[in-house]
Every structure is written in structure tokens, then in C-alpha cells.
Amino acid sequence: MIDKPVLDNPTLLKADELGRIEIVECDGVRCIRRDIRAARWWARLFAYRAAAREARALAKLDGIDGVPRLLAWNGHELLRSYIAGKPMQQAQPADPRYYRDALRLLAQLHRRGIVHNDLAKEPNWLVQDDGRPALVDFQIAWTRGKRGRLFRMLAREDVRHLLKHKRTYCAHALSARQRTMLNTPAPHSRLWRATGKRLYKLIARRVFGYWDNEGKGRVRD
Incomplete structure (x- = not known):
């Protein structure tokens, strides 16, 4: 995992009631960021649980080709590898x-x-x-x-x-x-x-x- 990634050049993919999903550069490598801090107040608990569930799934699937690699999850942002x-x-x-x-x-x-x-x-x-x-x-x-x-x-x-x-x-x-x-x-x-x-x-x-x-x-x- 990346402990303290440097995030640059965000490109918005989706922004809705559950937060924002962006393509970002993580220490020079393209990855995907899910930011649940941008979720609506009434959807934040669901957004947190959904992101936490995704983090658990990706951690268990580590090493499988065709599944994003979990890079970081701090309770607010989830970073995963980018698949072209x-x-x-x-x-x-x-x-x-x-x-x-x-x-x-x-x-x-x-x-x-x-x-x-x-x-x-x-x-x-x-x-x-x-x-x-x-x-x-x-x-x-x-x-x-x-x-x-x-x-x-x-x-x-x-x-x-x-x-x-x-x-x-x-x-x-x-x-x-x-x-x-x-x-x-x-x-x-x-x-x-x-x-x-x-x-x-x-x-x-x-x-x-x-x-x-x-x-x-x-x-x-």
C-alpha cells in the first residue's frame, strides 16, 4: 500500500450523493480515488460502509489480474489502481x-x-x-x-x-x-x-x- 500518496492532476469521473470518483496521479502513477467526504450528509454512513466493503473485497482479491489493487483506505478516501x-x-x-x-x-x-x-x-x-x-x-x-x-x-x-x-x-x-x-x-x-x-x-x-x-x-x- 501507499502510505502517504502524493495526489496530482485529478480528473472527475463521477460526483453524486455518495461522493466523488476521480482519476488522480499517485506519486506519478495513475489511480482511482473515491472520496466519501464529498457525500451528502444523509448518505455519508452508507458511503462509508460501501467504501469499507470495497476495501475489504479488494484486499482479499489482491494479486488477481483483472481486479484493481487496493492502494490505500483511511476511512475517508479509497485509492485503487487504474485499469486501462x-x-x-x-x-x-x-x-x-x-x-x-x-x-x-x-x-x-x-x-x-x-x-x-x-x-x-x-x-x-x-x-x-x-x-x-x-x-x-x-x-x-x-x-x-x-x-x-x-x-x-x-x-x-x-x-x-x-x-x-x-x-x-x-x-x-x-x-x-x-x-x-x-x-x-x-x-x-x-x-x-x-x-x-x-x-x-x-x-x-x-x-x-x-x-x-x-x-x-x-x-x-
Whole structure:
């Protein structure tokens, strides 16, 4: 970790009720800073818990290619390494190798006891400059490490969300087994779609300015 990084040349990526996300130079190396001190007063507790959860997840995933490296977390700012690439909705990966590598990446996460939990959002998937997959935004990840029934169910949903993206951009490469998985969401996913999803979308759009799967949010002053 970087103990006291020198931060220069910030470039704003997103600023909303949960704080600011910027590209900065950390002692001459490009990285990403999440600053929760800029969060609205009513959202600061949630912003802190989300950033702390992301820090725990990244620490447990240290050394995995395709996952940002945790550089620092002091309770106010989270610094992680920068991964060069484009978000999925821009790159629109059509190469079956991308999805094979993405499945391997998810398997590595799950072996370390981490479930991402937010892979329906295309911006959380990156296509690196060399075409390989990467994952970002671990704010609501499962980090408990326990691998019981709930863990397995959530891990399966990680995979199913990846397959939904594969269906969008590379449908011809879906296997029969993968198509079956797509058509059988987990019970909690069916319950969520039937009950809480509409309320979640309303809050996400009205409060945070998030629209569909773009995941950008509004930029506030």
C-alpha cells in the first residue's frame, strides 16, 4: 500500500450523493480515488460502509489480474489502481474468448470468498486494452468469506449476469447449459424483480440520477 500518496492532476469521473470518483496521479502513477467526504450528509454512513466493503473485497482479491489493487483506505478516501480499458457498454465485446476469461475471473473471485453482487451493470465490466476482462466497483460485494447456500446462490447470479451480457453481445457462443441458466434465475432474484426492483429503480433514478445500466449517475456541483 501507499502510505502517504502524493495526489496530482485529478480528473472527475463521477460526483453524486455518495461522493466523488476521480482519476488522480499517485506519486506519478495513475489511480482511482473515491472520496466519501464529498457525500451528502444523509448518505455519508452508507458511503462509508460501501467504501469499507470495497476495501475489504479488494484486499482479499489482491494479486488477481483483472481486479484493481487496493492502494490505500483511511476511512475517508479509497485509492485503487487504474485499469486501462473501456466499459462494456462502450466496447461491446463480441469475442467468445472475453466471456471465457470472464468466467475464469469470476471463479477466482468466488474461490476467495467474494461475490461481486452488481454485475448486471455493464459499466462494472471493463474490456482492457488487450481485450481481457476486468471488474470494478465492489461496493456491495459479499465479503464474509462464508461459502454456504446463500453464497453459492449469489455466486451463481454473478455468473448469470455475465451470461446476460454474453447474450447481448455474443449470443451465438452461448452453450445449451448457459441458456438454461439464463432462463432459471435464483429464487431471490425472482423475488427481487417482483417486489423491490421498481422501488430501487425509482430511488436510483430520482435520488442518484442513475439510468438503466449506464451506472454513471449525475454529476452534481
